Amino acid sequence: MVFHPKQRLHLGAEAEVWSGEWYGQSAVSKQRRQRAWRHPHLDHRLGVRRMISEARLLIRLRKNGMDVPPLLDMDLAAGRLIIGHLPGRPLIEVLNDQQTTDDYAKSILQRVGREIRRLHRLAVTHGDLSTNNILVNGENVHLIDFGLATIEYDVERYGIDLHVLDEILGASHPQWEGAIEEVIKGYLTAENEFGPPPVLKGGAIPGADAVHERLEEIRTRVRYHG
Ligand SMILES: Nc1ncnc2c1ncn2[C@@H]1O[C@H](COP(=O)(O)OP(=O)(O)OP(=O)(O)O)[C@@H](O)[C@H]1O
Ligand SMILES: [Mg+2]
Known part of the structure; x- marks a missing residue:
C-alpha cells in the first residue's frame, strides 16, 4: 500500500x-x-x-x-x-465560526438531519454523532467516522443517535440555541422526500416520526433520572 x-x-x-x-x-x-x-x-x-x-x-x-x-x-x-479525502471542515468549526450566518447554519443543520435520516433508512445507526464527525463543504454535508456504527432495527438506537447530537449541540454550541430543532426538521422532511420507511431483509426501519418521538422520551428520561 x-x-x-x-x-x-x-x-x-x-x-x-x-x-x-x-x-x-x-x-x-x-x-x-x-x-x-x-x-x-x-x-x-x-x-x-x-x-x-x-x-x-x-x-x-x-x-x-x-x-x-x-x-x-x-x-x-x-x-x-x-x-x-473529503474537502470541507467539521461542523464544529462551522458553528464556532463568527462569520457563519444564521441562515447558513440553519440550512446546514437541516442538511445534517437529512443525511442522518438517509443513514437511518439504510438501517445504520452512527453511534458517535458529534460535530467532529460531520464534514461540511459549502451546502454539502458528509457523515464520517463509522467505527461505532451498527445495523439496527430497534427505535431506541435511532433515538440515541439524535440524542447524542442534541447533547453535543446544547453543551458545545449554546450560541446556536434551537440547532437540534433544525436537525429534526431536516430529518422529518427527508421522510417526505424519500417516501415511507423501508422494510429491509432484517426488519422494518422505524419511521422518522417514531424516532423523533423516542428522542423526546429519551430527553424526558435523562431530565428526570440524570
Ligand atoms: N475522509 C476524510 N476527509 C477529510 N477529513 C477527514 C476524513 N476522515 C477523517 N477526517 C478528519 O479526521 C478527524 C478524525 O477522523 P475520524 O473521526 O474518522 O477518527 P476518530 O474520531 O479518531 O475515530 P474513532 O472515533 O473511531 O477513534 C475527523 O474529525 C476529520 O476532521
Ligand atoms: Mg471522529
Whole structure:
C-alpha cells in the first residue's frame, strides 16, 4: 500500500488520522492505535473488528448513494484504512465560526438531519454523532467516522443517535440555541422526500416520526433520572 502522509489531522485515543496521497489521489489514512491499558491481543482483535466494520459500512453506504468517503484500501495486519479525502471542515468549526450566518447554519443543520435520516433508512445507526464527525463543504454535508456504527432495527438506537447530537449541540454550541430543532426538521422532511420507511431483509426501519418521538422520551428520561 502506497500512502504518502502530508499532514496529521487528528490524534485520538483510538486512531491517528493523516491526510496525504494514495496513487496520486487525495486521501486520508486512519491508523488504529494500540491502547497500553488493554491486553495487546484483545486490543488487536477489538480494533480490527471495528476497522472491518467501518470498512464494510463505508462500502454499503456508498453503494446506496450516500456521500460518505470512498474506501480505497485497507491493511488489516497494520490496522489501517485508506479513505478518500473529503474537502470541507467539521461542523464544529462551522458553528464556532463568527462569520457563519444564521441562515447558513440553519440550512446546514437541516442538511445534517437529512443525511442522518438517509443513514437511518439504510438501517445504520452512527453511534458517535458529534460535530467532529460531520464534514461540511459549502451546502454539502458528509457523515464520517463509522467505527461505532451498527445495523439496527430497534427505535431506541435511532433515538440515541439524535440524542447524542442534541447533547453535543446544547453543551458545545449554546450560541446556536434551537440547532437540534433544525436537525429534526431536516430529518422529518427527508421522510417526505424519500417516501415511507423501508422494510429491509432484517426488519422494518422505524419511521422518522417514531424516532423523533423516542428522542423526546429519551430527553424526558435523562431530565428526570440524570
Ligand atoms: N475522509 C476524510 N476527509 C477529510 N477529513 C477527514 C476524513 N476522515 C477523517 N477526517 C478528519 O479526521 C478527524 C478524525 O477522523 P475520524 O473521526 O474518522 O477518527 P476518530 O474520531 O479518531 O475515530 P474513532 O472515533 O473511531 O477513534 C475527523 O474529525 C476529520 O476532521
Ligand atoms: Mg471522529
